[in-house]
Amino acid sequence: MPLPAGVYRADQVGSLLRPKDLLAARDEAAEGKITAAQLRELEDKYIADVVQKQQAVGLRAVTDGEFRRRWFHVDFLKHLSGIEQRGAMQSTNISIGGTMPPRLVVVDKIGHPAPIQVDDFHFLESHITDKSSVTTKVCIPSPTMIHFRNSRETIDEAAYPTLEPFFEDLARVFQEELDDLYKAGCRFVQLDDTNLAYLCDPKMRAEAEQRHGDANVLTRQYAALINAAISKRPKDMTIGIHLCRGNHRSQWFAQGGYGPVAEVLFKELDVDVYFLEYDDARSGDFSPLRHLPPHKIVVLGVLTSKKAALDDRAQIISRLREAATFCPKGLDQLCLSHQCGFSSTSEGNDLSEEEQWEKLRLEVDIAKEVWGDDLSV
DSSP: OOOOTTOOSBOOOSOOOOOHHHHHHHHHHHTTSSOHHHHHHHHHHHHHHHHHHHHHHTOSEEOOTTTTOSBTTHHHHTTSEEEEEEEEOOOSSOOGGGOOOEEEEEEEEEEOOSOSSHHHHHHHHHTOSOTTTOEEOEEEEOGGGGTTTOOGGGBOTTTOSSHHHHHHHHHHHHHHHHHHHHHHTOOEEEEEESHHHHTTSHHHHHHHHHHHSOHHHHHHHHHHHHHHHHTTOOTTOEEEEEEOSOOBTTBOOOOOOSTTTHHHHHHTOOOSEEEEEOSSGGGOOSGGGGGOOTTOEEEEEEEOSSOSSOOOHHHHHHHHHHHHTTSTTGGGGEEEEESSOSOSBTTOOSSOHHHHHHHHHHHHHHHHHHHOSOTTO
């Protein structure tokens, strides 16, 4: 079966390890030692370089590595009006170094005063040498990221006495961003969503129910929110969603198979392709793939970005073939990737840049062995 436009047998989630100079410059900008313009100039330099490196290892879905972000979600969501950053999240899951993500609260009606990713898309697109065979991939957080970790108390009641208009506004601002991206020429957008995966973890599911009520209802509410957010996209814009159980300095935060959300995920969510974490036992077995409709694709994250060592080629191929037995059309419905990016936060996972590129080279080699040299079919 044909793959959706912009999806490849060897694919990627999107984030890549930041160069040390760029990390230092971001800290200097935060301290007021350099200007935002100086930081962006350095970002431009390293993004231009990483675009060429992705193409050199054989990737055909190319990103900016999220080099302009400290957090995969916050650096997008903070540009929406009505949302403020206040302190840090509280969690029973303590990350390495004690780092906690910033806490975003809704203080007024949510708005989309200006395009968020368009300038970044234009810069990325301008550095792709062969646009006929390479896709410019834009990654943005899922709209659920504003709601899941928060509670009713973090959504201003004067602005939103009830939550129905809150979800309507949230969907609308994503519609507007997707429209801006489409008009700019973007044809592939990936939504990064930890929350549907977190609802597979018994402990996190119970905590979510304390904040938001029945988890089954919440799962369907999130599917409806995402569907509304992407409902106005043109037919030639491909939408993917990536589910992740946490990825900070090689640490994970949730565990549990996809069973609790599988039917809603595959049968109700109106996306074209799923990027699913499957690099170890935390993600459960492949049986939830039996719910995959015959016209949809899963990019199977059986490789790991959390460890420096190369994955075992034979084992990866074996796992791909095992997963295929649950899909209506077998291997035709699968592609290959790592379970997540290499740097969902600016600190990155515990491996070197060269180890990262070696892992990506291996991924491309494995995909060609399984599906053939043309990774677009």
